[in-house]
Amino acid sequence: MxxxxxxxxxxxxxxxxxxxxxxxxxxxxxxxxxxxxxxxxxxxxxxxxxxxxxxxxxxxxxxxxxxxxxxxxxxxxxxxxxxxxxxxxxxxxxxxxxxxxxxxxxxxxxxxxxxxxxxxxxxxxxxxxxxxxxxxxxxxxxxxxxxxxxxxxxxxxxxxxxxxxxxxxxxxxxxxxxxxxxxxxxxxxxxxxxxxxxMPTPEQRRKRHLADTVPASPGVYVFEDARGEALYIGKSGNLRARVRSYFTASETRRRIREMIGLAERVRTIVCATGLEAEVRELRLIAEAKPRYNRRSRSPERAVWLKLTNEPFPRLSIVREVRDDGAAYLGPFGGSRAAEDARAALHEAFPLRRCTERLGPRRSRPACSLAEIGRCGAPCEGRESPEAYAVHAERARRAMEDDVSEVFEAAWARIQRLSAGQRYEEAAAERDRLAAFVRAAARMQRLRGVTRIPHLVAAAPAFDGGWELHVIRYGRLAAAGVMPRGAHPAPYVDALVATAETVVPGPGPTPAAVAEETECILRWLESPGVRLVQAEPGWSMPVRSAAPLKARLDQVYRSLDRSSPREGRPLG
The missing domain is CATH 3.30.420.10 (Ribonuclease H-like superfamily/Ribonuclease H)
Structure with a gap:
């Protein structure tokens, strides 16, 4: 018809x-x-x-x-x-x-x-x-x-x-x-x-068979080209469902569709838990650097703010943490944030800003900062190593434990600038303070768990069993599942016995990149998680940066709510 x-x-x-x-x-x-x-x-x-x-x-x-x-x-x-x-x-x-x-x-x-x-x-x-x-x-x-x-x-x-x-x-x-x-x-x-x-593209329809052998388990999937090179790495609680979605009309990202055209196989790594899958994904992306992944590809490019270990310490921006006795703050996402945090510290403490190495017997003419009282001029011998060490120790304490001195100095300057209607300068000072406080809050949170040599925690699984994880110095050392109704001791002992031996390095993240430790922290803070074994040391400073970070975040949120005829608030 x-x-x-x-x-x-x-x-x-x-x-x-x-x-x-x-x-x-x-x-x-x-x-x-x-x-x-x-x-x-x-x-x-x-x-x-x-x-x-x-x-x-x-x-x-x-x-x-x-x-x-x-x-x-x-x-x-x-x-x-x-x-x-x-x-x-x-x-x-x-x-x-x-x-x-x-x-x-x-x-x-x-x-x-x-x-x-x-x-x-x-x-x-x-x-x-x-x-x-x-x-x-x-x-x-x-x-x-x-x-x-x-x-x-x-x-x-x-x-x-x-x-x-x-x-x-x-x-x-x-x-x-x-x-x-x-x-x-x-x-x-x-x-x-x-x-x-x-409709899915013809290439998506042609490659659907790549998902045929993928298991319906939590884990990591790797799209590879004909040479076995990783194109894209992801994770999922159900590998089969997630990989199949790449070959349907719901996948509209142009770069991913281009990746599917190059893919010849999908390699999967089955994991015991979702946390293990998340951590393995981060590690694989950092190692393989797939061209179609946009995040977590280069953790080695993280930036740190370092208080050097020398007779007259100074603040330096570096890309490597060494076991040299120096204090480190970070990691920062880029040099701009690290420079802002350094400026906030310089506002609070009269640390030298010259880059030459100084000692009791090496001197040079003082710069203009000494003339305006922003530096004690140790370069000319006006300040002894002992007197300068007081400033350095205050800066170290602010970087590692108590940010209040930096916060108060910057906040006072913001108020003075605002009172003088120098709003742009006040906003710049606020941004520098925020960069410092956010980095300090992040580092304090990371160090709370990275200083612990050994920790075992459990969380309820969907089937009534328990997910078990061994964490050492902020690194996931082992993951496993205990079935419902089983006695926990044998499973915990077996997992601990087979867990990775972790030798810590220097700095606030001694055994894993910051992103991995943050994944672990999110899991540890999720509802239902219980500590099974834990060596002492999980703590936060009494005057931590977290409350001040929350205060600054509220200030930034208020900027978007200011009315048309009112000034934009600075604090």
């Missing part, structure tokens, strides 16, 4: 599309607001109408957003609020199929505005031109699927410049180019287009 035209679907040439774009004050619909809406209505390649308006966000526009978009607070002062704009926009898009580039971002703000004002969200499927481009274009054609890149590829007559209407017009050209490409792939109706977006 021959089908009707209705059964064939709606031809793309007859579909009314509304291509829209938003500009906002930030990336979170819960904390930020819309500043501009631009939309273009098209059908059959013809523009039917346009919609464009600025929107008063009801909050200050951050300076970097103003630099990016050109939209300033002055421009939106007289603009209508979203409560006035949204009804007109919803009327403009009625009956049309919405299109946006990276649609989850734009639709998140539209749905949040609808929820706040009591409107139902726009119905129907939203076509995402970024997602279409990832499926239709190859890496050889475009290096990425950003809107400016695609606009150049399809020779758009409109240049995206982070303004809503111009970006919407450019997206129209990209959409038309993608629809032409879709036609060559057999996509001619709206229903076929939306189905095409949900």
């Amino acid at each position: 021959q089908g009707t035209l209705d059964e064939l679907g709606t031809p793309l040439s007859r579909v009314t599309f509304v291509v829209f774009d938003l500009e906002t004050t930030g990336g979170s619909p819960a904390e930020h607001a819309i500043t501009e809406i631009g939309a273009v209505k098209v059908r059959g390649g013809e523009v039917l109408g346009e919609f464009a308006t600025l929107v008063d966000p009801g909050m200050p526009i951050p300076p970097f957003i103003s630099v990016l978009t050109g939209i300033t607070d002055a421009m939106v002062v007289t603009a209508p609020p979203i409560s006035s704009v949204l009804p007109s926009f919803l009327e403009f898009i009625r009956g049309a199929t919405l299109v946006a580039h990276n649609s989850p971002f734009d639709m998140g703000f539209i749905k949040a505005a609808c929820a706040d004002l009591g409107y139902p969200p726009p119905p129907g499927t939203v076509v995402d031109t970024a997602d279409l481009a990832r499926r239709m274009l190859t890496r050889d054609e475009v290096p990425n699927c950003k809107l400016p890149t695609l606009a150049r590829f399809f020779r758009s007559t409109h240049e995206p410049r982070h303004r809503a209407l111009s970006d919407a017009r450019a997206t129209v050209d990209v959409l038309h180019g993608l629809l032409e490409r879709a036609g060559s792939l057999g996509v001619h109706t709206l229903e076929e287009l939306t189905g095409f977006v949900r």
Whole structure:
């Protein structure tokens, strides 16, 4: 029986599309607001109408957003609020199929505005031109699927410049180019287009057999190419289900789809527990450095702040922890954070900043810091090693145990700068203090467990048994499972006897990278975990950095909630 035209679907040439774009004050619909809406209505390649308006966000526009978009607070002062704009926009898009580039971002703000004002969200499927481009274009054609890149590829007559209407017009050209490409792939109706977006790629379908032999157990999986080189490493509580998901339409990441095209096998490492899988994943990524993993690839690049061990110690930024008697703070994610933490320490303690090695018999002319009282000039012999050692010991105590002296010195300076309306300098001082306090809080938390030579802990398993872990100096030494109803002593003794022998090294993380120890800490702090064996020493300093870190974090959260006409608080 021959089908009707209705059964064939709606031809793309007859579909009314509304291509829209938003500009906002930030990336979170819960904390930020819309500043501009631009939309273009098209059908059959013809523009039917346009919609464009600025929107008063009801909050200050951050300076970097103003630099990016050109939209300033002055421009939106007289603009209508979203409560006035949204009804007109919803009327403009009625009956049309919405299109946006990276649609989850734009639709998140539209749905949040609808929820706040009591409107139902726009119905129907939203076509995402970024997602279409990832499926239709190859890496050889475009290096990425950003809107400016695609606009150049399809020779758009409109240049995206982070303004809503111009970006919407450019997206129209990209959409038309993608629809032409879709036609060559057999996509001619709206229903076929939306189905095409949900389909796995031919490469994903062809490689599905790689998941056939994967066990349904917790562990680590390694995608390998024809030469056996690791392409991507991950972990899961159910290896089979996780690996199979890479060959379905739910996997839309372009780099992962590219990785699947190169993969020839999946190697699995079955683990006794989820924690063991998480730790093994970190270790394997650090060792193999797979090209498609983005995190944890280079733990050796961690940065440390070191108080040197010499007659006149100084603060130095290093990438290696040595057994030299020096004090270390870290690890930091980058040199910038380490430099900020060093500046906070220099604010509190008159430590020298010169890099020459000094001693009682070696001197050099003093720098300007000595003239303004920021250094005791040990280089000229004005300060003896014994007097200078007092400053160094205070700095060491601040780095390892009690951060209050640094906090009080920096906070006092922040208040003075704020009182003098020197807000930018106060904000910079606040950021330096935050870098120091956060690093100290992290290190104190790590050292609480890395100083313990031996610890055994258990957590309830889903089947009624127990997960057992042996932890030595913050490193996972063994993992096992005890079945339900079994006597624990034989299982614990056997696990301890076969556990890895861990020889600690220097520094706050003597046996494992900080990420591994943090995984272990999260597990130890999870509900239901019980200590089975533990040597003494798990403690935190009485005046730890954690409460001060919480106070600073609250300050940063308040910055996003400050009202349009009020100053941004510093503390």
